[in-house]
Amino acid sequence: AELRMAWWGGESRHVATQKAIAACGEKYGHTVKGEFTGFDGYLEKLTTQMAGKTEADIVQVNWPWLPLFSKNGDGFADLRTLQAIDLSNWSEADLAAGSMNGVLQGLSVSTTGRVFFFNATTFEKAGVPIPKTWEEFFATTATIKEKLGKDYYTFNAVKETAQLLTTLAVVQKTGKDLVDPETNRVAWTPEELAEGISFLGKLVETGAIRSQKEEAADGNVNLFEKPSWAEGKVAGSYEWDSTYSKYADPLKDGQVLTPVPMLKLADAVTDGVYRKPSMVFSISKNSKDPAAAAQIVNCLLNEPEGIDALGTSRGLPASKAAATRLGEKGEPEVRAANAIVLAAGGPTVSPFNEHPEIRAAFIDTLEEYAYGQLDAKEAAEQIIDTVNDVLAKFD
Amino acid sequence: MTEFQALNDRVAARRARVRLISTAVRYVLLFSVGFVMLYPLIWLVGASFKTNSEIFSGAGFMPANPTADGYVKGWQTSTPYTFGRFFWNSFLIILPKVIGTAISCTMAAYAFARFDFPLKKILFGSVIAILLLPNVVTRIPQYILFRDLGWLDTFLPLWVPSAFAGDAFFVFMLVQFLRSLPADMEEAARVDGANSLQTLVYIVVPMLAPALISVCLFQFMWTMNDFLGPLIYLSSVDKYPVSLALKLSIDTTEAFEWNRILAMSVLTITPALVVFFAAQRYFIEGISSGGVKG
Amino acid sequence: MKGHRLLGLGYLAPYIIGLLIFTAIPFIGSFYLSFTSYDLMSEPRWTGVANYERLFTRDRTFIKSLNVTLLYVFITVPLKLAFALFIAAILNHRLKFIGLFRTAFYVPSILGGSIAIAVLWRYVFASQGLANMALSTLGIAPVDWFGDPVNALFTITLLRCWQFGSAMVIFLAALQSIDKSLYEAAAIDGAGKVRTFFWITLPLLTPVIFFNLIMQMVQAFQEFNGPYIITQGGPLKATYLLPLYIYDEAFKKFNMGYASSIAWVLFAIITVLTLVAFWSSKKWVYYAGDKRS
Amino acid sequence: MAKVQLKNLEKVYGNAFKAVHGINLDIEDGEFMVFVGPSGCAKSTTLRMVAGLEEISGGEVVIGDQRVNDLPPGKRSIAMVFQNYALYPHMKVRGNLAFGLKIAGKPKAEIDAAIAHVAKILEIEPLLDRLPKQLSGGQAQRVALGRALIKKPGVFLFDEPLSNLDAKLRASMRVRITDLHRQLKAEGLSSTVIYVTHDQTEAMTMGDRICVMQAGHIMQVAAPKELYNRPANLFVAGFIGSPEMNLVDAELVDGHLSIGTQRLPLGSNLQARLSARPAEAVLGMRPQHLSLATDGPAFTAKLTNAEFMGHEVYLHADLEGRKLVSVVGAAEFEALGRSDLIRLRPDPRKLHVFDKTDGRNVSL
Amino acid sequence: MAKVQLKNLEKVYGNAFKAVHGINLDIEDGEFMVFVGPSGCAKSTTLRMVAGLEEISGGEVVIGDQRVNDLPPGKRSIAMVFQNYALYPHMKVRGNLAFGLKIAGKPKAEIDAAIAHVAKILEIEPLLDRLPKQLSGGQAQRVALGRALIKKPGVFLFDEPLSNLDAKLRASMRVRITDLHRQLKAEGLSSTVIYVTHDQTEAMTMGDRICVMQAGHIMQVAAPKELYNRPANLFVAGFIGSPEMNLVDAELVDGHLSIGTQRLPLGSNLQARLSARPAEAVLGMRPQHLSLATDGPAFTAKLTNAEFMGHEVYLHADLEGRKLVSVVGAAEFEALGRSDLIRLRPDPRKLHVFDKTDGRNVSL
Numbered sequence A: 001a002e003l004r005m006a007w008w009g010g011e012s013r014h015v016a017t018q019k020a021i022a023a024c025g026e027k028y029g030h031t032v033k034g035e036f037t038g039f040d041g042y043l044e045k046l047t048t049q050m051a052g053k054t055e056a057d058i059v060q061v062n063w064p065w066l067p068l069f070s071k072n073g074d075g076f077a078d079l080r081t082l083q084a085i086d087l088s089n090w091s092e093a094d095l096a097a098g099s100m101n102g103v104l105q106g107l108s109v110s111t112t113g114r115v116f117f118f119n120a121t122t123f124e125k126a127g128v129p130i131p132k133t134w135e136e137f138f139a140t141t142a143t144i145k146e147k148l149g150k151d152y153y154t155f156n157a158v159k160e161t162a163q164l165l166t167t168l169a170v171v172q173k174t175g176k177d178l179v180d181p182e183t184n185r186v187a188w189t190p191e192e193l194a195e196g197i198s199f200l201g202k203l204v205e206t207g208a209i210r211s212q213k214e215e216a217a218d219g220n221v222n223l224f225e226k227p228s229w230a231e232g233k234v235a236g237s238y239e240w241d242s243t244y245s246k247y248a249d250p251l252k253d254g255q256v257l258t259p260v261p262m263l264k265l266a267d268a269v270t271d272g273v274y275r276k277p278s279m280v281f282s283i284s285k286n287s288k289d290p291a292a293a294a295q296i297v298n299c300l301l302n303e304p305e306g307i308d309a310l311g312t313s314r315g316l317p318a319s320k321a322a323a324t325r326l327g328e329k330g331e332p333e334v335r336a337a338n339a340i341v342l343a344a345g346g347p348t349v350s351p352f353n354e355h356p357e358i359r360a361a362f363i364d365t366l367e368e369y370a371y372g373q374l375d376a377k378e379a380a381e382q383i384i385d386t387v388n389d390v391l392a393k394f395d
Numbered sequence B: 001m002t003e004f005q006a007l008n009d010r011v012a013a014r015r016a017r018v019r020l021i022s023t024a025v026r027y028v029l030l031f032s033v034g035f036v037m038l039y040p041l042i043w044l045v046g047a048s049f050k051t052n053s054e055i056f057s058g059a060g061f062m063p064a065n066p067t068a069d070g071y072v073k074g075w076q077t078s079t080p081y082t083f084g085r086f087f088w089n090s091f092l093i094i095l096p097k098v099i100g101t102a103i104s105c106t107m108a109a110y111a112f113a114r115f116d117f118p119l120k121k122i123l124f125g126s127v128i129a130i131l132l133l134p135n136v137v138t139r140i141p142q143y144i145l146f147r148d149l150g151w152l153d154t155f156l157p158l159w160v161p162s163a164f165a166g167d168a169f170f171v172f173m174l175v176q177f178l179r180s181l182p183a184d185m186e187e188a189a190r191v192d193g194a195n196s197l198q199t200l201v202y203i204v205v206p207m208l209a210p211a212l213i214s215v216c217l218f219q220f221m222w223t224m225n226d227f228l229g230p231l232i233y234l235s236s237v238d239k240y241p242v243s244l245a246l247k248l249s250i251d252t253t254e255a256f257e258w259n260r261i262l263a264m265s266v267l268t269i270t271p272a273l274v275v276f277f278a279a280q281r282y283f284i285e286g287i288s289s290g291g292v293k294g
Numbered sequence C: 001m002k003g004h005r006l007l008g009l010g011y012l013a014p015y016i017i018g019l020l021i022f023t024a025i026p027f028i029g030s031f032y033l034s035f036t037s038y039d040l041m042s043e044p045r046w047t048g049v050a051n052y053e054r055l056f057t058r059d060r061t062f063i064k065s066l067n068v069t070l071l072y073v074f075i076t077v078p079l080k081l082a083f084a085l086f087i088a089a090i091l092n093h094r095l096k097f098i099g100l101f102r103t104a105f106y107v108p109s110i111l112g113g114s115i116a117i118a119v120l121w122r123y124v125f126a127s128q129g130l131a132n133m134a135l136s137t138l139g140i141a142p143v144d145w146f147g148d149p150v151n152a153l154f155t156i157t158l159l160r161c162w163q164f165g166s167a168m169v170i171f172l173a174a175l176q177s178i179d180k181s182l183y184e185a186a187a188i189d190g191a192g193k194v195r196t197f198f199w200i201t202l203p204l205l206t207p208v209i210f211f212n213l214i215m216q217m218v219q220a221f222q223e224f225n226g227p228y229i230i231t232q233g234g235p236l237k238a239t240y241l242l243p244l245y246i247y248d249e250a251f252k253k254f255n256m257g258y259a260s261s262i263a264w265v266l267f268a269i270i271t272v273l274t275l276v277a278f279w280s281s282k283k284w285v286y287y288a289g290d291k292r293s
Numbered sequence D, E: 001m002a003k004v005q006l007k008n009l010e011k012v013y014g015n016a017f018k019a020v021h022g023i024n025l026d027i028e029d030g031e032f033m034v035f036v037g038p039s040g041c042a043k044s045t046t047l048r049m050v051a052g053l054e055e056i057s058g059g060e061v062v063i064g065d066q067r068v069n070d071l072p073p074g075k076r077s078i079a080m081v082f083q084n085y086a087l088y089p090h091m092k093v094r095g096n097l098a099f100g101l102k103i104a105g106k107p108k109a110e111i112d113a114a115i116a117h118v119a120k121i122l123e124i125e126p127l128l129d130r131l132p133k134q135l136s137g138g139q140a141q142r143v144a145l146g147r148a149l150i151k152k153p154g155v156f157l158f159d160e161p162l163s164n165l166d167a168k169l170r171a172s173m174r175v176r177i178t179d180l181h182r183q184l185k186a187e188g189l190s191s192t193v194i195y196v197t198h199d200q201t202e203a204m205t206m207g208d209r210i211c212v213m214q215a216g217h218i219m220q221v222a223a224p225k226e227l228y229n230r231p232a233n234l235f236v237a238g239f240i241g242s243p244e245m246n247l248v249d250a251e252l253v254d255g256h257l258s259i260g261t262q263r264l265p266l267g268s269n270l271q272a273r274l275s276a277r278p279a280e281a282v283l284g285m286r287p288q289h290l291s292l293a294t295d296g297p298a299f300t301a302k303l304t305n306a307e308f309m310g311h312e313v314y315l316h317a318d319l320e321g322r323k324l325v326s327v328v329g330a331a332e333f334e335a336l337g338r339s340d341l342i343r344l345r346p347d348p349r350k351l352h353v354f355d356k357t358d359g360r361n362v363s364l
Ligand SMILES: Nc1ncnc2c1ncn2[C@@H]1O[C@H](COP(=O)(O)OP(=O)(O)OP(=O)(O)O)[C@@H](O)[C@H]1O
Pocket: C293, D013, D014, D015, D017, D019, D037, D038, D039, D040, D041, D042, D043, D044, D045, D046, D198
């Protein structure tokens, strides 16, 4: 059959994926045409295509978009009905994460999560060890600022990183994800959230991170583009495990970036890891030949031809078959970071954490908090109200 | 007499000095504004020869270790095609679009400026209305329209509307320009036996040339830069124009190589700049006279 | 001469066909959508004026965004026009390299959309960027260009003013077409440079000022790229212009119906302001008036 | 045969303004007809209806034997020369000349021959490869003339072709055009001309006949001499002749002429010549017919201004509030000496009397 | 006192083009001085140096007793009327008149009074609330005049103020301006006028004195009559007078005048009048002094064209390839009957002889 597959990505992913679809296409006698672009505009294009029912047969979907495209589990083909896919390669958790309303809508390609990266060189220079708990962290921060200078920061948190840090703090305290799957409402009390927000505030007060305003003043430049990061003056961040190289590469003069397990609060009940499928493959419900598409998807994720060609271009694969086959391939630090993510504990993360409106509610409110327009309590209430409103639409 | 001469000389000298100062002030101002205007372009070209880490080390434009890496790698692209292919696609989109725009907008402008017909006011009103409407919202209905026409993944949606004088701005501009031209030559042509079409082709179009050139230039540059249109309507990579190809390697969640992007940006704007510099005289004449007659 | 009327329609045929098919249908379509709830995935659901009601009664973001937009337009347009006029006035002297300058000043308008420009722009206005470096050499304290909500909008405005080329070119052409003898008459009447500018030049430029005003206003109301690329609407939504809001609603939040209603409100505002401008122009625009043969 | 006939020709503009009020005029083949009249009297409108550039609202235009109301301009066998030349700015002179023939699909050789011929007649050979903007006014005018000539039309239409030229050039182009017309006629070519101008000198010197128009009406059609000597009405009398005819309220009683309080016996019996006896009369005297009287009866007037014209002097005088102009020889004026008062005597044989109510000349 | 003196006045344009070559001219207080000359002869440049609109490259301009080289135009006590009126198009007539006074900071009452006064003189009261575009040419010209008058300047400068008007209006404005000048003078106001025109009729009729210029040099400065009757050189002779003086190569031998192969005895001894004996002579005969001869000796020429001017006829004739123009009375021409050949006799007392090499009039 003639199939189309759409994805976003960078250079290496494009090359790998084209190879993979060629190989899998040949294997099953299908021709698969790749439609790919950068991340910018991909959502808009997919949205338009979904509205026009003209999306590709196989679509790479960002996991948080699932509720947008398939609120009731009917946006894409039901993958469980497609024989060709060997679902045994995924854990129940992965399958659950790819389901909407109980219908399997997307197959997790890889699992990703946030980990802490610290610039070991900077810590060494200040003669302090890399912290393991938040308490140590604050102490270390004080030492570094004292020894190396006020313009040294130990951490970085802007935009969604700020949201996820707040989330981390709350989850560690409460052991609950933002959304209660039972009620489909915010699981946290305003007080709990307020405490998380205050934690963020404390990071600023102690000089661990730069204030939101200072970040904005620099034009909200990406961390890896900042000269201060490259020079080690920002010594740590909380990032996706798969992005290790992006942050490690710009570092100058042989500085070393190390992935570190979750820092924990003294009274933490869990690691609070934010772990999720990084992206999923879905099959269009408008596909003329879903069976053929399923064959290709299975080939890409579970069969040697696909696995070999794709390699780690989408992170370390979630499929067991692929994980086994790839073995120790891939950068060791990325593997280490991924291992940390997989090992850490925490509640199941709901895709609503990254729902655009919910994310906007967090970022906007945290910004107001950072600019001193709200106190932590008010901010917490505002976030919870807004989030609940959004969630209500999905009842 | 000599006293005379001396006086004259003194006065002339003072006047020359004042003039010199005033001129100097003007030039300093103009040069500094000009520098600010052009700096981005200079920076862009300079940065495209920098290494990735150097790009972010400051706003200077001189590369410390010049490298053409960005160009070499960028040209290869991550696809089976080189950048040349994408230029060719851009060309395939731009050529019919520019030609279609020029022809259809000229016809529309000719009708509005030189003929009387029923509903003229309303139709001209529609030109203005299109000008005012934010285009974000018509995108989805338009997409569905083209889907129903079966034009997705072809170049048609990109240039057919333009070929039907869909770019209200150009129609408006040409109408303004044409209104400022006397109709005598056209009457002379009619007396010479030319019908209205011949008059349009042989007389009006040549006189409209400056405005038409700027229309073509604008259309050229806008189309070259247009990203959303091709993104939405084209799915096959082998049909991508350069604007889209430029974004191929930009995945904001993964690392990306800036110098390659900047290098390709330079290549992307080069045609527009070349065309602009080549035709700037007509271009400026065109837009200015199109605008003067409010 | 009869049939002339139909001939005109004949030449307009492509436009009319295009208008009916490619413009009118989506136009009406979006108007319809503005009365529906439409998430793109399921069929639009008719909700009457609910969208509009929500806009004007409950949507704080809309009000904020509307305010920002109006502020932006009312700052950008005069500033850009004034700057364009200022440069045009300087160029309007027998100087060498006029063509060169004119061309150089136009270049930003061409570069416009390039992402590289956005990147550079961030560097220029970063807290330790070029702009602040330049200010500090002049002994002026550094400015928080992006971090401060008020400044951020202004910085976006600067970006737009930087693209003053086409307005300037139009001004320049108009300036050059002013009859020199009017200046001479004023000189003989004893008017100095300043008074000549304000009493003679400026009134004579009102038609192009008006033209530029309308054009720039329409453009400013539809500004998207600047805030989208550089500030993403922040900080504190200080640069969250309506088109950005519409875009977010439509393609990030999938509220196409709601987005349509905002767009139509924006359309209405632009139209009303344009009409007001036209109406008021009778009072302040001096029309040369065609000397009919 | 290129007679032109206007029959009850009317023009109503879109704004319901009636510019031409049913004109009737026959122009003979080969005739040089001049339309003259003040600005806005619809000369151009009429001409443009003949050309086919303006829709005809009523009546008809006949060229040769054909009713042309519905023919496009290109089919009417006419050529037109415009006031501002209307040369195609993007074509060389050669291209301008060739355009009409090219449109008509003439072979290249024929076109070239025609261009060579016309260029020779008009002495524009050296200009053939220039663009219009590289031409002086007079040259451009000749090229415009060439563009008309080359088509060998039945009728030439001119709309104030000389009014953009300066006085000297105008005088020489005037002669050139009439010469050309004579030459065409001599060659037996169709050469009817309709020539629009607001300059009475051009009208007088160029036209075989002159059609004087006012506000969309024809006031008089006649040969120049006739117009000058026997103007049919006040309007024509005032319009034709330079300086303008003196027109004053006057009384004619018992062989005497009274202006204001002054009374003058007329040698001839002017009254006898009158075809009617108007309740109020306006007296017309051409400045040339109002001479300085050294002796005998005369009007006494105050000299207000004397314009020295070389051979002649224009005397501006004030006769009890009425302004009069008299043209006298320079020598004669010289002889007068410095004086504030002058004595003026009209030539009774050259006086015109008009009925003030309808303007009709009752002394023809 | 508003004498104007130009002393060694020079103008070199930026492109090193020398437009004015050291002019010396004294203009008396109250004098009406006309600058006349062909296009490009630097009339405007000179005037504009007086006005202060053009930088003075050398020499000086004195107005009254003050050297004004370095004064801005507004301070020179001058007013100027421009060819295209240069009315401020965005101001009503009233505003146009008031502008200069407002700039000078005059109180409103005074300005209003001045406007009323000037408007009355120029009969523009009903126009005060119109915009310039609502004015006809003549009205606009009067407003421009008013704008100059209202300032009560020492010197009025006019740069071809009438050349945009049609013939009739020009004639009447001509008179109006000279009347106005006389009136100002009578009121004892400063009223020196420098008036630039390229129209010799205007120059002749308006000027107290005329300064004929060519290519940045003064050719002759004299009263109109002097200029007409005794042109100092070929240039002035050809420029002044309408129609132009006939200038032909001729030989004067033994009291006989030869043109081409024809030879004519002169009654008077023209030769005796000559101040020099040029190697090559150019003969000048005004058309008015070349009359139709019914009998006696005369030149025979071919009549090529006759322009009927009402009272007179301009005869264009060809004398062995030389074009001659003669002005004759209409009646005289009538009497001639249809004929191709005419006999022309110059008036020997009015003949001018020029030295072809330097153009000097040797017959003065
Ligand atoms: N397109 C038009 N619409 C309405 N009225 C018009 C139009 N064209 C001309 N007129 C009017 O018709 C009348 C005659 O105009 P026309 O141009 O024929 O005059 P004209 O005799 O040629 O004058 P001029 O000597 O100024 O050229 C004028 O009153 C004019 O205002």
